[in-house]
Amino acid sequence: MARVAGVLLVLAMLCAMGVVTSQHRARKVFVDLEAEQSDQRKLDEEFTQLTLEQSTWATNKRIDSIAAKSLGMRLPDASNTVIVTPDGEPVSGKRP
């Protein structure tokens, strides 16, 4: 009887230790998860900021003024345009 009780006591102790260990592990993993989630949030934030930055650099207004002013670009007018059919035949304009 006493031997059975002793074995059960040891088992109970082992279980108790196991509970403590797994609780500890769970917390550690949870902290890791939290860290990852906060990274995710930070990356999300960075993404919106970069999207914003990109769309600010790429506004039509900016591109238009750089193309026209710094690069001296302009739309080709009708005399510089040749329209070709899918077969490659020019519809308007002459070959040189």
Add this chain to the structure above:
Amino acid sequence: MRFEKRTPQLRLKLEGWRSRVVLGLIAAGFVTLAARAFYLQAVHNEFLQAKGEARYGRVLDLPASRGPVTDRNGKALAISTPVESIWATPEDLEDVDASHLSQLARALAIPAAEVRQKIDRKDRQFVYLKRQISPDQAAKVMALGIPGVFQQREFRRYYPAGEVMAHVVGFTGIEDNGQEGIELAEERRLAGAAGSRKVIKDRKGRIVEDLEGARAPRDGEAVTLAIDERLQFLAHRELKSVVESSHARAGSLVILDAKSGEILALVNMPDYNPNNRASVTGSQTRNRSVTDLFEPGSTMKPFTVAAALEAGIVTPDTMIQTGPGAWQFAGWTITDTHANGLISVAQVIEKSSNIGSAKITLQMSPERMGTFYRDLGFGAVPDTGFPGEAKGMLKPWAEWRPIEQATMSYGHGISVSLLQLARAYTIFTTGGELLPLALEKRDAHPIGKRVISLRTAQQVTRMMEMAVSPAGTAPLAAVPGYRVAGKTGTAYKAEQGGYAEHKYHSSFVGFAPASNPRFIVAVMIDEPQGAHHFGGDVGAPVFSSVMGAALRMTSVPPDAPATLAPGTLNVQAQPTRSAG
């Protein structure tokens, strides 16, 4: 008994009950402890748990971000980015020395005196030191570790396209709720719902466990507009330049997809920068093309003619006597800008004859005309969901006097918004069906409501092409390479009790390519100054440049290539790179 032998003092005979009393007391003590433990653990545990949580548990607010607004190609028009607001409890900052305060001020990039002044208000528990700074900067501020300084997560809305999109997208207020435009109209979808979670934090401030009752934040939905940002930019640039060069009071321009009824561009002048609204007035924020009414003038004539063709009263070749350019009717004089004499119905559109148009409409009953105008969507809100849509002024036909019916046929005595007018033109681009408009991108073509027959639509389109020809009223609206159909309008502005002498609304509405329309462009300039105030002089060139660029940009094949000036083929043969 060994002790008793060695130490006779211990040779006492104790009463047996004494040990039992002690044992009993000790047992009672244990029972008390056990009872107390049971009480605390099982009966009275809420209190202790609450205390424990108060020490380690925290309720975290989980802010939700507002949904982005994008154009039809996914280009961002409104984005929320997280920012931090730094706030302080002045009480706690009392003991902070001056060097720390100057560090704080430097990190916040504000003068130290300003910080001092803000925290001098001891009566307040809460004072913002600086609102909406970047998270990086906030991290630097918090790294100083000054007690009584806290940060608060907020979102700030940015509008990358600025004034180009201002009237469509609108803006949000300081509390991040929509105030104008789409931001207001779609507030419910764009706004998210903040969440919260209860957690346990350890000594180091790390979250170690989630408690019950977490509410996940719900981010706002994204809204994809029908607007094409490139067309919008183009429209904005051209409208701005004409409003400035003609010293006009205001102007609006609408581009519709001729087949789907989607609003591809919607611009107004004057405009404003939604990112910096310090000195913005109502006249700048108004989306005039939706909320403001004007008398459309001659841009109504195609509808008059369409109604007559539909009723079978006239054909395009029916001749109408417009005489010397002035016609007495019911005590009023209807005038034309030129004496056109005997002209055909088609020429009424080409030459924009008020007399011709009046004579055509008067052959029909007020009921027919009134119902027709209703069918075109006049006098009713266009139902785009945009805030503050105007429904326009259209008298019930039963109350019309003949002169009113006559003037309405050329766009006086009826008022519309530019958006309504542009929409009405969809009957010509779809072969007779009026399309519902859409601010948001459509996946499928909508079902229109048939108003006129395909044949009538084609006949009127042909007439409107003549109006853009060199002999018509708007040769400046022509786009090389494409067949363009359109109609000018110049209306005296209605002011108290009559028409103003030198104030006009000059407009132009048209579509192209006429053989298979892609775009409807409607322009309206409010009070252009100078000698050129007619729709054909002010509105038509804007139409031409916007339409031409839109057609090129979307690679619409020219349907009249012969009108392109002969050019030179200056494309060199590209060396072809063989695959593999």
